Amino acid sequence: MTGSALLTLSASLPWTFAAVLALVDGRRPWAGWLAVASLGASLAALVWLTFAVLRDGPVEVVAGGWPEDVGITLRADALGLTFAVVSVGVILVSLLYEVVNGVRSRTFPAVVLFMAAGLSGLFLTGDVFNFYVFFEISMTAAYILASYREQDHQVRAAFIFAVINLLGSVIFLIGIAALYHVTGSLDMRTIAERIGSVEPNSVIAIAAAIFVAFCLKLGLFPFHFWLPAVYVGSHPPVAAILSGALANIGGYGLLRFGGGILPEELELGSSAVLILGTASIIYGALQAISRRDTSEVLAYSAIGQAGYILIALGVGGPVGFAAAVLYAVVNSLNKSLLFLAAGLRGPMVGAAFAVGAFSVVGVPPAGGFLGKIALFKASLAAATISTSVALVTLVFLGGALSFLYSFQIYQRRFMAPRPEGKPSNPGARALMISLAAFVLAVGVWPQPLLHVCEAAASVLIGGSA
């Protein structure tokens, strides 16, 4: 199968099935399994496409058969595909978890598929306005998912989530309109070419708007206030989807817009980016240590972990970008494993959670070790020696703090005797064990992931030249 056919297939499969499943009752088991199957097929197409792209280079399709500069481009390169595969994978695992446990709402499978469709479109588009549209589709699906189970506090959380993130979307939309105004194009590659000749002051304002919008999505320190309110009450698979798949929009957007389209502005603001990342790491870790509720600790931990991505981005260059991609990938695996495992009880769940906790800390056999090593490399590549020393200290300190909070939760949640607890569904537990095994496998055989991340970073470096 050719690359362009695969690209069209992986972008359109979730759409078709989401539209079909929206009409049927999602609580029936067959509907859930149909959603799982279609998402699995789309993941397989994405993985196949990744192999093709790594071998032959990026694939482009202009929608509707329009000429090159007129139509809307879908562009699959290593960076977008890495994020797409991870996000769709996390969504698939969370959907499987919920289907095994029993879906409680008509719309759940369809909404999850719409979110996967929005995310895979967002990561594979080459057009900034299309990026906004796909982004809004996945965000709208996320607002609905946040209110899943319709408890009072969940609906309230969904409302907060929707209002805050809509403000972020509006800021992003204004940034896109301004980019169009100064460059006269919506195609990412054309904008990146023309942005050099635009008056710098206006570009700095645009870059600041886009940076704020993505930091809001990622939940970084000064923009994090909505995040605990949303993650705490939500149902485990929903929390896993929000933190493991949706937060990738922030990381990908910062890399694509900061590294690919506005590299000079990113370099100009690198000290601000580093300071915000540092504040996020320390604030998130300290807050996580001070909390007792499992999901609350994980929510604050998500704020801290997002800070590492920002630090790698602030360092920049091939090493920094590769570290940012790697950390984002590993982090979304960790977060989904932790959120899902924390929702279960019974034999082996504690082991799966412990693997996730070790991975967050960065202990060698787990996948998180790779992320930490890449961050060390990036810190050493920083511009001045004092920055390098400060960053290395920070990564150590952050690791130590995350060790503390991860095992505090482990102790409270899994070591305390729980007489009333009935073991959870064995299918869901088996799923958790296989996800934990996957995290370990990534740590034991890191070569493929490292290769993909380097390819992804080289896309950005090539784009900025």
Next chain:
Amino acid sequence: MIVVVSLVISVIFGAGVFLVLQRDLLRVVVGIVLISNSANLFIIAAGLSRGRAPIYPLSDGDLEAAGVSDPLVQAMALTAIVISFSVAALLLALVYRLYASHGTSASKISPRPRCARPRVWRRRAPQSARRSPRRNRKR
């Protein structure tokens, strides 16, 4: 013309921000709608030019010379309007859901995130149950 448009955008945006900061959830929704619409105006302003309608069989090949206004911003604004419309509908549904479960007017529901103690929240009984005397005696 651009000065007038930017004034309009800033007034609408400011009014929207004011409404979002209110405690009444319906006002928050109206504020979000206003803010989204100021963004739509901003998109239009990004390609603001006087010209003929951009209907396809153009008489001249060169668009600049023909004096055709920019069609792309209008397409973008249309898409953004549809998106903000659907999200406003979703927000209203959420507000209605909260209104129905609280049984009070929406203005009494604070949007304050009480995330610090979710358990206390979850255990909170419906108002009718809390008012019953037996429940009070237990406490």
